[in-house]
Amino acid sequence: MYVMEFRHSGVTRTSRVVRMSLGMFSGSKYRCPVQDSLKALGYTPVSPPPGRREVLGQVALRPLMDELDGRRGPGAPRRHRLDPVLENWTRHALRAYDSAFFRSDGDSGLSEVARPWTYRYPAGADDHRGATEYGITVWGRCLASADGTVRELRLPVHRSGAHNVPADGYVAVAALVTAEDRQSGPPDHVRVVRFPAAGTRPELLFAGTPEEAKDLHRTHGRHAVRALLDSAEYRPGSACGSCPFTAGCPALMRAPGLTGLSGKGRPRRTWSPTDGREYAACARRSRARSLRLPTLDAVERSPAAERGRAVHAYLAARHRADPPVPCSSDIPEDWVPAGFALEERELLIATAQLRRHAAVCPLHRVLSAEDVRVEPTVTMEDPAARVVVVTDPDLVYRDGGSWVWREVKSTSRRFTGTSNLMETYPQLALAVLMAGEAVWPGRSGNVRVEAEILRPHGASLVTLDPSSPAVRDRARKALAPLMAAWHADDSFEPQPGPECAACPVSQWCPDAAVRTGAERHEP
Ligand code: SF4
Ligand code: SF4
Incomplete structure (x- = not known):
């Protein structure tokens, strides 16, 4: 056969x-x-x-x-x-x-x-x-x-x-x-x-x-x-959410109880930290984003957003080098990757952030390119919730016998401590819950999650232990409000307010309270 x-x-x-x-x-x-x-x-x-x-x-x-x-x-x-x-x-x-x-x-x-x-x-x-x-x-x-x-x-x-x-x-x-x-x-x-x-x-x-x-x-x-x-390539990701063949799929990781939700009477869905962030801002906004409707460049490519993406793109390209070369604080003048345009102020902030990264670059700790995965898609099904969770860590690397899940956040804000990182960055809470469930290649050892916070005047590296019940409990509490209402929602009603001014899909929304210089497309 x-x-x-x-x-x-x-x-x-x-x-x-x-x-x-x-x-x-x-x-x-x-x-x-x-x-x-x-x-x-x-x-x-x-x-x-x-x-x-x-x-x-x-x-x-x-x-x-x-x-x-x-x-x-x-x-x-x-x-x-x-x-x-x-x-x-x-x-x-x-x-x-x-x-x-x-x-x-x-x-x-x-x-x-x-x-x-x-x-x-x-x-x-x-x-x-x-x-x-x-x-x-x-x-x-x-x-x-x-x-x-x-x-x-x-x-x-x-x-x-x-x-x-x-x-x-x-x-x-x-x-x-x-x-x-x-x-x-x-x-x-x-x-x-x-x-x-x-x-x-x-x-x-x-x-x-x-x-x-x-x-x-x-x-x-x-x-x-x-x-x-004749393809035999499995590509777990958002496609798994609507795939009829999940039951026998050897590539889709299962994590019963990952979301803590019950899927009884619910449709199958895919969730990512972006969905959580969008839904928290406005349910209709998350609906429009999930339909992949065109977005407003004025919002999507705001100076700060463009700076963050340029920093991530530069680091991702550096970290893909084979053999691996740790990043240095010597940042070339023309470092901005193709396709990005930074205003002068953003360029100064971003360059300073990249210099700060050198001290905490994870490539100082790896031996070969085999030990590094840049932006790998990690997909897990929570069968009890009927939810497929998809996320793209910034970097996964092997440090000795242990795999490390690294999320990098760049910000121009002043340092305010690291006590509520999982609440501020839901990707970290998700990383804590998924890292413990994932199947890691090679010798298994302890898995840890690292949060690298890049600011113009310093870099912080915070380690989270997914095996700690207290850390996992806190991660669940951070994610629960982002997932529960979204999971139960069938109508995705608008929540007009000041957030509409920064809504990338306001041109498709007849209920927008404020618009961002976009033409309104009336029904
Ligand atoms: S469950 Fe996901 S990885 Fe497996 S066949 Fe379906 S889409 Fe592909
Ligand atoms: S314009 Fe306002 S109400 Fe409409 S989707 Fe955006 S945030 Fe929601």
Whole structure:
């Protein structure tokens, strides 16, 4: 059986038809290759993970697709009920779609086809994956000219940008499916465009003949299909929250009781310290962030936030060096990593913080690059709570026989003591609870958590012992208020107030009390 390639148990193959979707080729770091592979190959879980459906929609672009489906006429699928933030976003996205694609004379020359483009082909007689047929579907707007000679695929995305460049295999597969669908005769010309719902211009990904689409597939697509179907790479992370295959997954760590919550009657969810921070500020804000709606640069890239990210990016790059080189206080003038822009005051503060880091750099204590993990994603499921917890420590390193979880916080504030660190920085409380549960490679020894606080005039290093019941108890108490209300919430109501002025998603919120120079997108 092909499943023997996986170490995964608790799955059974219920179909010999291989069903791939274009999204599986996106190359997103948030997708898990094994989950995609199992789904595509027709496996289903023997025991699906428990958890009821969410009350609110979880896919930000789904209502846009529903609205566009609805324009096709009365037989169109039923639309979802929207909460205000999703309604606001969807109306904005619809206006952006119309202004991008509809011509003033009302005739774009293209109209939507009856069914989304699909590419199917029969498997060979001795298919090594045991398949009888292969198929690839797309999730986008599929249009054709009246005579069928021109086809266009419009793929919705939240927004485009350098951080979101589509993989070559993704473009190749999209072009092939558009060219090879057989619900009508073959086209002469094929276009694939990406439509950023945030409102920027559509991007042309491919334009050419069906032959050129097949050439591109031979160059990039075939390899992408093989990589998808034959992958054995587990990538625990946010994908685990909606994964049907958790029960037999050897890569997902379990920590019963980690959150201290009961999941009875609750949906499965993913939680990170960022969720906790956002929810504490405003429930609706955390909802908009979890939908990954575009944020305001004026808030997200404020001078202080930009300084903090630049410091972290610089240290992460330094700590990835192989062999490891401890950081020195000799900071180069042009240290600011590409993609960051610091104002003069922030540059002075950040440079002083980096100089202070040298004295407490953990690389003084490691022997080889094998002993260092920079920003590793640590994922644990609390089955009793139906919550998957995901966090990215700044650094994990081995000091002799002990693994150390290091969180680095940079601040321009004056030193106020270290007595309430876990309350101030929930990542530390989470680190205390997760470090004791994690499976650490190599020889196991004591695990400790370190909090490195960088200020312009000094650096503090505080050690927390996860094996201490008192420390763990305090960590639980620090996290409980951040998790409990979020876990029980189904409506994510707004909490307008002064915080709205620093809300990165206020442009999607009809209840904002104050705005940050952002255009308000009215429903
Ligand atoms: S549980 Fe997580 S790591 Fe395991 S297959 Fe699912 S998504 Fe991948
Ligand atoms: S604008 Fe205010 S009420 Fe709306 S999501 Fe942001 S913080 Fe909450």
